[in-house]
Amino acid sequence: MKFLYYLYQLFIALPLMLVSTILTAFVTSLGCLLGGGHFFGYYPAKVWGWFTIRLLLLPIKVRGHENIDKKTSYVFVANHQGAFDIFIILGFLGRNFKWMLKASLRHAPLIGRACYDAGYIFVDKSGPKAIKQTIDRARNILQGGTSLVVFPEGSRSWDGRMIAFKKGAFQLADQLQMPVVPLTITGSFDVYPRTHKGFVNFHPLTLTIHKPIPPKGEGPENMKATMDEAYDVIQKGLN
Numbered sequence: 001m002k003f004l005y006y007l008y009q010l011f012i013a014l015p016l017m018l019v020s021t022i023l024t025a026f027v028t029s030l031g032c033l034l035g036g037g038h039f040f041g042y043y044p045a046k047v048w049g050w051f052t053i054r055l056l057l058l059p060i061k062v063r064g065h066e067n068i069d070k071k072t073s074y075v076f077v078a079n080h081q082g083a084f085d086i087f088i089i090l091g092f093l094g095r096n097f098k099w100m101l102k103a104s105l106r107h108a109p110l111i112g113r114a115c116y117d118a119g120y121i122f123v124d125k126s127g128p129k130a131i132k133q134t135i136d137r138a139r140n141i142l143q144g145g146t147s148l149v150v151f152p153e154g155s156r157s158w159d160g161r162m163i164a165f166k167k168g169a170f171q172l173a174d175q176l177q178m179p180v181v182p183l184t185i186t187g188s189f190d191v192y193p194r195t196h197k198g199f200v201n202f203h204p205l206t207l208t209i210h211k212p213i214p215p216k217g218e219g220p221e222n223m224k225a226t227m228d229e230a231y232d233v234i235q236k237g238l239n
Contacts, residue, residue, distance in 0.1 A: 002202075005057075005199075005202055006199045008057075009056070009199050009200060010199075013055050013056055013200075016055055017052060017055065020048055020051055020052070021048065021111070022110065024044045024045060024047070024048040024114070025110045025111055025113070025114035026114075027040065027044045028040055028041065028044045028045060028114040028117060028118050029113055029114045029117045031044070032117040032118055032119070033117060037117075037118070037119055038096070038146070040118070041098070041117070041118035041119045042096045042097070042118070045090050045118070046090055046091060047091075048087075048090065048091075049086065049087040049088070049089070049090025049091030049092070050090070050091030050092065051091075052087045052091070053084075053087050053088065053091055053092075053205070056200055057202070058084075058191060058200075058202065058203070058204070058205055059204045059205065060088065060092060060204070060205040060206070060207065061204070061205070061206045061207075062092045062094075062206075062207045062208075062209070063206070063207070063208045063209065064208055064209030064210060064211075065094055065209060067181070067209050067210065067211045067212065068095065068181060068209060068212065070095075072179065072212075073142045073146055073147050073148075073178055074095075074147040074148070074178060074179050074180070074181045074212060075147065075148045075150065075169055075170075075172065075173040075176075075178050075179070075180045075181070076089075076093070076095075076097065076147060076148065076149045076150070076180075076181045076182075076183055077149075077150050077151075077152050077165075077169055077170075077180055077181070077182055077183065077230050077234070078149065078150075078151055078182075078183035078184070078185055078234070079151075079153065079157070079162050079183075079184060079185055079234050079238065080151040080153050080155065080156050080157060080185075081156065081157050081160055081185055081186070081187075081188035081189035081193075082156055082157075082188040082189050082191060082192045082193050082194060082196075083156070083188075083192050083194075084188045084191050084192050084200075084205070085151070085156075085185050085188050088185055088188065088205055088207050089149055089183070089185075089207070092207055093149070093183075093207070093209070095147050096146050096147070097146060097147040097148060097149050098118070098119050098120050098121055098141055098142070098146065098147075098148055098149070099115070099120045099121070099148075099149055099150075100120075100121045100123060100138075100148055100149070100150040100168070100169060100172075101115060101120055101121065101122050101123065102122070102123060103122045103123055103124045105122065106122045119141050121134060121137055121138050121141065121148065122134075123168060135172060135175055135176075138172055138176065139176055142176065142178065148169070148172070148178075149183075150168070150169035152165035152166055152167075152168070152169050152170070152227075152230075153165060153166070154166045156194040157189060157193075157194065158194055158195070159189075160189035160190075160193070161238075162231070162234065162235060162238070164231075165227055165230070165231055167223065167224075167227060170223045170224075170226055170227040170230075171223060173215070173223075173226065174215070174218055174219070174222060174223040174226070175218070177215045177218065178215065179212040179213060179214050179215065180212065180213045180226055180230050181209065181210060181211075181212045181213070182210040182213070182230045182233040182234045182237075183207065183208065183209060183210070183234070184206075184207075184208040184210065184233075184234045184237025184238060185205070185206070185207055185208075186205070186206045186208075186237070186238060187203050187204050187205040187206055188205060190203035191203045191205065208237045210233050210234075210237065213226055213229055213230060213233075
Protein backbone atom coordinates (compact mmCIF):
# COMPACT_ATOMS: atom_id res chain seq x y z
CA MET A 1 0.00 0.00 0.00
CA LYS A 2 2.85 2.38 0.75
CA PHE A 3 4.27 1.86 -2.75
CA LEU A 4 0.89 2.62 -4.32
CA TYR A 5 0.60 5.75 -2.19
CA TYR A 6 3.99 6.93 -3.41
CA LEU A 7 3.00 6.31 -7.03
CA TYR A 8 -0.19 8.27 -6.45
CA GLN A 9 1.84 11.18 -5.08
CA LEU A 10 4.31 11.13 -7.95
CA PHE A 11 1.90 10.97 -10.88
CA ILE A 12 -1.28 12.59 -9.53
CA ALA A 13 -0.85 14.55 -6.30
CA LEU A 14 2.45 16.31 -7.05
CA PRO A 15 1.45 17.69 -10.48
CA LEU A 16 -1.88 18.90 -9.09
CA MET A 17 -0.15 20.51 -6.11
CA LEU A 18 2.19 22.43 -8.41
CA VAL A 19 -0.67 23.66 -10.55
CA SER A 20 -2.78 24.62 -7.53
CA THR A 21 0.15 26.50 -5.95
CA ILE A 22 0.76 28.60 -9.05
CA LEU A 23 -2.96 29.21 -9.54
CA THR A 24 -3.45 30.20 -5.88
CA ALA A 25 -0.58 32.69 -5.98
CA PHE A 26 -1.84 34.21 -9.25
CA VAL A 27 -5.48 34.50 -8.11
CA THR A 28 -4.44 35.94 -4.73
CA SER A 29 -2.25 38.66 -6.24
CA LEU A 30 -4.68 39.57 -9.00
CA GLY A 31 -7.71 39.66 -6.70
CA CYS A 32 -5.93 41.77 -4.08
CA LEU A 33 -4.60 44.22 -6.68
CA LEU A 34 -8.14 44.65 -8.01
CA GLY A 35 -9.30 45.69 -4.56
CA GLY A 36 -10.61 42.48 -3.03
CA GLY A 37 -7.95 42.09 -0.36
CA HIS A 38 -10.24 40.87 2.42
CA PHE A 39 -11.63 38.04 0.26
CA PHE A 40 -8.71 37.18 -2.03
CA GLY A 41 -6.16 37.63 0.74
CA TYR A 42 -7.66 34.63 2.51
CA TYR A 43 -10.02 32.35 0.56
CA PRO A 44 -7.75 31.21 -2.31
CA ALA A 45 -5.13 30.13 0.24
CA LYS A 46 -7.81 28.50 2.39
CA VAL A 47 -8.96 26.39 -0.58
CA TRP A 48 -5.31 25.59 -1.42
CA GLY A 49 -4.63 24.33 2.11
CA TRP A 50 -7.84 22.26 2.23
CA PHE A 51 -7.21 20.88 -1.26
CA THR A 52 -3.64 19.82 -0.46
CA ILE A 53 -4.61 17.86 2.65
CA ARG A 54 -7.55 16.18 0.88
CA LEU A 55 -5.52 15.49 -2.26
CA LEU A 56 -2.95 13.57 -0.22
CA LEU A 57 -5.77 11.61 1.49
CA LEU A 58 -4.60 12.63 4.96
CA PRO A 59 -7.27 12.17 7.67
CA ILE A 60 -7.66 15.27 9.83
CA LYS A 61 -9.63 16.04 12.98
CA VAL A 62 -10.32 19.59 14.14
CA ARG A 63 -11.38 20.38 17.70
CA GLY A 64 -12.35 23.63 19.39
CA HIS A 65 -14.05 25.80 16.78
CA GLU A 66 -16.61 26.64 19.44
CA ASN A 67 -13.89 28.36 21.50
CA ILE A 68 -13.51 31.35 19.19
CA ASP A 69 -15.85 34.17 18.21
CA LYS A 70 -16.17 35.09 14.52
CA LYS A 71 -16.25 38.82 15.21
CA THR A 72 -13.15 38.94 17.43
CA SER A 73 -9.58 39.42 16.22
CA TYR A 74 -7.06 37.04 17.78
CA VAL A 75 -3.36 36.27 17.74
CA PHE A 76 -3.21 32.52 17.09
CA VAL A 77 0.04 30.83 18.16
CA ALA A 78 0.84 27.27 17.08
CA ASN A 79 3.58 24.71 17.51
CA HIS A 80 5.52 24.09 14.31
CA GLN A 81 6.06 20.37 13.68
CA GLY A 82 6.52 20.39 9.91
CA ALA A 83 5.75 21.87 6.51
CA PHE A 84 2.15 20.65 6.57
CA ASP A 85 1.28 22.90 9.52
CA ILE A 86 0.69 25.65 6.97
CA PHE A 87 -1.84 23.61 4.99
CA ILE A 88 -3.60 22.50 8.18
CA ILE A 89 -4.08 26.03 9.50
CA LEU A 90 -4.99 27.53 6.13
CA GLY A 91 -7.50 24.87 5.29
CA PHE A 92 -9.09 24.10 8.63
CA LEU A 93 -8.76 26.96 11.13
CA GLY A 94 -11.88 28.53 9.64
CA ARG A 95 -10.91 32.15 10.33
CA ASN A 96 -9.86 35.00 8.06
CA PHE A 97 -6.30 35.70 9.14
CA LYS A 98 -2.89 36.93 8.12
CA TRP A 99 0.43 35.21 8.70
CA MET A 100 3.34 36.79 10.50
CA LEU A 101 6.39 35.82 8.42
CA LYS A 102 10.14 36.31 8.31
CA ALA A 103 11.10 39.29 6.17
CA SER A 104 13.27 37.04 3.97
CA LEU A 105 10.17 35.20 2.70
CA ARG A 106 9.05 38.40 0.99
CA HIS A 107 11.55 37.58 -1.78
CA ALA A 108 10.39 33.99 -2.42
CA PRO A 109 9.47 33.59 -6.12
CA LEU A 110 5.75 34.04 -6.84
CA ILE A 111 4.61 33.05 -3.33
CA GLY A 112 6.42 35.98 -1.69
CA ARG A 113 4.60 38.46 -3.90
CA ALA A 114 1.24 36.78 -3.25
CA CYS A 115 1.85 36.90 0.51
CA TYR A 116 2.68 40.60 0.32
CA ASP A 117 -0.39 41.37 -1.78
CA ALA A 118 -2.55 39.37 0.66
CA GLY A 119 -1.48 41.65 3.50
CA TYR A 120 0.72 39.21 5.41
CA ILE A 121 2.96 40.84 7.99
CA PHE A 122 6.69 40.55 7.33
CA VAL A 123 8.72 41.09 10.48
CA ASP A 124 11.55 43.55 9.99
CA LYS A 125 13.92 43.60 12.97
CA SER A 126 16.50 45.90 11.41
CA GLY A 127 15.86 48.65 13.95
CA PRO A 128 13.33 50.35 16.26
CA LYS A 129 11.76 52.28 13.37
CA ALA A 130 11.24 49.10 11.33
CA ILE A 131 9.74 47.29 14.34
CA LYS A 132 7.34 50.20 14.91
CA GLN A 133 6.30 50.08 11.24
CA THR A 134 5.60 46.34 11.59
CA ILE A 135 3.36 46.96 14.60
CA ASP A 136 1.57 49.84 12.86
CA ARG A 137 0.95 47.66 9.80
CA ALA A 138 -0.42 44.88 12.01
CA ARG A 139 -2.70 47.34 13.81
CA ASN A 140 -4.17 48.51 10.50
CA ILE A 141 -4.67 44.98 9.15
CA LEU A 142 -6.09 43.26 12.24
CA GLN A 143 -9.51 44.87 12.11
CA GLY A 144 -13.07 43.60 11.75
CA GLY A 145 -12.42 40.04 12.86
CA THR A 146 -9.22 39.53 10.87
CA SER A 147 -6.68 37.65 12.98
CA LEU A 148 -2.99 36.84 12.97
CA VAL A 149 -1.28 33.41 12.98
CA VAL A 150 2.29 32.98 14.22
CA PHE A 151 4.66 30.09 14.82
CA PRO A 152 6.39 31.51 17.93
CA GLU A 153 9.14 28.87 17.86
CA GLY A 154 10.42 30.69 14.77
CA SER A 155 11.17 27.54 12.76
CA ARG A 156 10.09 23.93 12.34
CA SER A 157 10.94 21.40 15.02
CA TRP A 158 13.85 19.01 14.41
CA ASP A 159 12.37 16.19 16.50
CA GLY A 160 8.66 16.98 16.92
CA ARG A 161 9.10 18.56 20.34
CA MET A 162 8.57 22.25 21.04
CA ILE A 163 11.40 24.65 21.70
CA ALA A 164 11.24 27.96 23.57
CA PHE A 165 8.94 30.62 22.14
CA LYS A 166 10.19 33.89 20.72
CA LYS A 167 8.36 36.87 22.15
CA GLY A 168 7.49 38.81 18.97
CA ALA A 169 3.89 37.59 18.61
CA PHE A 170 3.23 38.16 22.31
CA GLN A 171 4.69 41.66 22.19
CA LEU A 172 2.30 42.45 19.38
CA ALA A 173 -0.66 40.96 21.25
CA ASP A 174 0.38 42.95 24.33
CA GLN A 175 0.64 46.26 22.48
CA LEU A 176 -2.65 45.73 20.62
CA GLN A 177 -4.31 44.15 23.70
CA MET A 178 -5.57 41.21 21.65
CA PRO A 179 -6.46 37.77 23.05
CA VAL A 180 -4.05 34.93 22.27
CA VAL A 181 -5.38 31.56 21.11
CA PRO A 182 -3.02 28.55 21.40
CA LEU A 183 -3.20 25.95 18.62
CA THR A 184 -1.86 22.42 19.03
CA ILE A 185 -0.94 20.52 15.86
CA THR A 186 -0.18 16.81 16.01
CA GLY A 187 0.77 14.38 13.26
CA SER A 188 2.46 16.92 11.01
CA PHE A 189 5.92 15.79 12.10
CA ASP A 190 5.07 12.22 11.08
CA VAL A 191 3.72 13.34 7.70
CA TYR A 192 6.71 15.43 6.64
CA PRO A 193 9.40 16.25 9.24
CA ARG A 194 11.99 18.95 8.72
CA THR A 195 14.76 16.55 7.73
CA HIS A 196 12.57 14.65 5.25
CA LYS A 197 13.27 15.02 1.52
CA GLY A 198 11.15 12.26 -0.02
CA PHE A 199 7.50 11.33 -0.28
CA VAL A 200 4.79 12.38 2.14
CA ASN A 201 4.01 9.80 4.83
CA PHE A 202 0.41 8.80 5.51
CA HIS A 203 -0.52 9.75 9.06
CA PRO A 204 -3.59 11.25 10.82
CA LEU A 205 -3.51 14.96 11.63
CA THR A 206 -5.14 16.89 14.46
CA LEU A 207 -5.68 20.62 14.98
CA THR A 208 -6.85 21.66 18.45
CA ILE A 209 -8.10 25.22 18.95
CA HIS A 210 -7.79 26.05 22.64
CA LYS A 211 -9.68 28.69 24.60
CA PRO A 212 -8.47 32.28 24.17
CA ILE A 213 -6.13 33.79 26.73
CA PRO A 214 -7.45 37.32 27.35
CA PRO A 215 -5.08 40.28 27.76
CA LYS A 216 -3.73 40.44 31.28
CA GLY A 217 -2.78 44.11 31.07
CA GLU A 218 -0.01 45.86 29.20
CA GLY A 219 3.66 45.42 30.01
CA PRO A 220 6.58 42.93 29.90
CA GLU A 221 5.43 40.89 32.92
CA ASN A 222 1.93 40.41 31.51
CA MET A 223 3.35 39.55 28.09
CA LYS A 224 5.61 36.87 29.59
CA ALA A 225 2.74 35.42 31.62
CA THR A 226 0.66 35.08 28.45
CA MET A 227 3.59 33.53 26.57
CA ASP A 228 4.22 30.97 29.34
CA GLU A 229 0.53 30.10 29.56
CA ALA A 230 0.24 29.61 25.80
CA TYR A 231 3.32 27.36 25.78
CA ASP A 232 1.92 25.21 28.60
CA VAL A 233 -1.49 24.85 26.92
CA ILE A 234 0.04 23.78 23.60
CA GLN A 235 2.41 21.37 25.36
CA LYS A 236 -0.46 19.74 27.23
CA GLY A 237 -2.22 19.28 23.90
CA LEU A 238 0.83 17.45 22.58
CA ASN A 239 1.03 15.24 25.65
